[in-house]
Amino acid sequence: MRHEISPRSGAAFALDRGQRLTVIDPCGEQVSDLLAFARADSDEVISSGRTLDYLSRIYLTAPDPIYSNRSNIMLRIIQDTVGRHDFLLTPCSKDTFRIIYGDSQPHRGCFGNLAAALEPFGIAPDRIPVAFNLFMNVAVDGVSGELKVLPPLSKAGDRIVLEAEMDLIIGLTACSALQSNNGSFKPIHYSIDDGPVPLAAFNGSG
């Protein structure tokens, strides 16, 4: 079953260990911010700093693992038809639109959408860290350190598939920042599937 996240909105849901989350960019050039919290203890959360350190790389793709602040693997990228995502920046927020765009009545952004979606799971806004920003194309100049937010490389139908290595709460958005999405706001699609049945299960039923 394919779910739709409307433009400039967000969702949160459970993802069990072994299940696979497929996130699809249905129109192309649309970013989706992803967060993960351990269901057993939501103080364990996706960590850019741990992941980049262990991978010695800022760009992730299949089959890279994504670590928590406690250095456990939360998710693993199983398939990736794009190969360019960001893991440096926090979700766009009222403050982003005020500071970067100069908006006087700023949208609540991915940060506000994630905070609202995660509230029923007892996760407070201050617990939102740097997100894994699917399809977000942030170029880094290795000499000056300058960051440039470029149009996503994703085309319509492109996808990334992540498998949970622990029981998780996932936060996911259709990103609200003009610059990140090449100037227009589009939806994001996602689906959840059970992973391949382990061999042991076949053996057990024989």
Next chain:
Amino acid sequence: MRHEISPRSGAAFALDRGQRLTVIDPCGEQVSDLLAFARADSDEVISSGRTLDYLSRIYLTAPDPIYSNRSNIMLRIIQDTVGRHDFLLTPCSKDTFRIIYGDSQPHRGCFGNLAAALEPFGIAPDRIPVAFNLFMNVAVDGVSGELKVLPPLSKAGDRIVLEAEMDLIIGLTACSALQSNNGSFKPIHYSIDDGPVPLAAFNGSG
């Protein structure tokens, strides 16, 4: 008064709004991980993701501000004799030494030292985010995204001065990871000074 942080250890202390923290590398090529928490509410914490986004740059130097997760300025870099620091990686930890170095009896690292130093202030280990890693020299390949931890550019006596823009709890270490410090563990020095007296104070006393 100059304080010393012994090799592979850490400290935590209050820094009032307007005060200046000077961090000195007394021997050269020694990293110091810095954390900041708002004293009024320690859920407000230094944020790499917000800061890099607002600066559009991964490398900070004077006169750059350092933002919190709530998009408030916590600190501002006033002076910097090195110009190369890292704001991508989390403090080294038992897990770092286990995963990257393969140590069977790993040191608790900057993470453990910060957790111990921050405990009396009521700050839990899970609250430790990506640190602002003073003097740490992490090169990024803009094409492949590869990260390389290189020897610090700091020489003996080099320093960075940060001014607090709110009342803070600071966590500070002499980093415990061999690779970050070009193969040897050295101390870090720091001092706290009141900032320049504002003009209004002179006017008021006249």
